[in-house]
Amino acid sequence: MGLDKDKIYIIENFVNQKEQDEILENLVYKAQANVYYFTKTLYNKKYPPNIISEDQWVTINKNKNFLLRTIENKFSVEINEVLRVKTNWTFRKDKSHKNSMYIPHIDNSNVWVLIYYVLDSDGDTLLFDQTTSYFPQGSILPEDLNILSIKTSITPQKGKAVLFWGNRIHVGKPPIENDYRILINHNFTIKE
DSSP states (O other): OOOOTTOOEEETTSSOHHHHHHHHIIIIISOOTTOOEEESOOBTTBOOTTOBOHHHHHHHOTTHHHHHHHHHHHHTOOEEEEEEEEEEEEEOOOGGGTTOOOOOBOSOTTSEEEEEEOSOOSOOEEEEEEEGGGOTTSSOOGGGGGGOOEEEEEOOOTTOEEEEETTEEEEEOOOSSSSEEEEEEEEEEEOO
16 A cells, blocks of 8 residues: 555554553553653763663563554555654643644654554644745744644544654644643654
8 A cells, every 4th residue: 555745644543442552551550750762863872861772662662563563554564664752741731821832843854753642632733734845944933833734633532643754844732621641653764
């Protein structure tokens, strides 16, 4: 089947109910603070605070490859390299933040991004029409925010995933009604 870099894939029930519950159990109920971040990048020959090695990630979270294997099976592709896996765990903001968002960004323009929602929450993920090619200066400046147009908005639901090419500008909104919003973000390449 393959993947289309211009398409946004929103997948309900990305994994089965048992697997959804396992991920929730491992991350929320058995969580060890600040250990759910893996990156291939080293800083000064060591991992910065709150970042762990790939070996440690695999030991702590046996589901690391399981979500990516699901991508391989659903889209008939082969993952080439995993550049980053991280858990975003954001906490409730007061009602004055209802219309706020974090900073629109890209993760990396030359990778696939998979966002998996661990539980039901408010705090939508917004994906914009614009990609990095729209900003010749190479980054989004504060004055650019008013020209961004929302292509789609995804409400976090347990088991849902969104997959898109990494040059798409996106952002999360903080939860206002729920205590927290938890997602697992993957950046990876596939074999062409």
